[in-house]
Amino acid sequence: LCLFNLDSTDLVVNKSTEINVQSILALGELKGGIDPAGADEHWKTAQASLNRIRQALYQVGYSPYTFFVGAAIATRMAAEIWEQLENGTLNNAANLNRENQVASISRWLCDL
Numbered sequence: 001l002c003l004f005n006l007d008s009t010d011l012v013v014n015k016s017t018e019i020n021v022q023s024i025l026a027l028g029e030l031k032g033g034i035d036p037a038g039a040d041e042h043w044k045t046a047q048a049s050l051n052r053i054r055q056a057l058y059q060v061g062y063s064p065y066t067f068f069v070g071a072a073i074a075t076r077m078a079a080e081i082w083e084q085l086e087n088g089t090l091n092n093a094a095n096l097n098r099e100n101q102v103a104s105i106s107r108w109l110c111d112l
Contacts, residue, residue: 001028001069003109021062025112027053028067032096039072043080046070050090065112067092069105 003026004019029046033039050066057063066089068081073095084090092108094101 001026001030001067003027003112021057021060021064024057024062024064026065026067026091026109028069028092031068031070031072034071036072036074039070039074040077042070042072043068043074043077047080054089065091067094067105067109069094069096069102071096 002024004023005025006023027050029049031042031046033042046068050068054063054066068090070077070093073081081090081093085093092105094105096102
């Protein structure tokens with residue numbers, strides 16, 4: 001998921017669009033799989049993607065907000081997510097099955 005700060009003339013974004021990194025407000029991963037057995041794998045792939053994003057943008061001197069939204073959150077991954085929230089690696093996270101968490105991250109994204 002990508003949240004950009006673009007004016008109305010820049011609303012079409014595709015593979016060939018050149019984006020000024022300063023227009024990137026937040027980048028996140030949404031994992032909708034509901035099978036608890038696969039939750040850790042979803043988290044691992046999301047985490048790898050977010051790490052690549054952070055590393056690539058860090059190299060150009062930019063650090064947008066990052067977030068994770070998942071439909072299946074296993075206990076071990078919840079601890080890892082919480083740790084990343086506490087140390088600032090992740091800026092926000094939500095469980096799609098928790099209405100209050102979805103509302104909270106939605107407000108956060110709108111406030112950016």
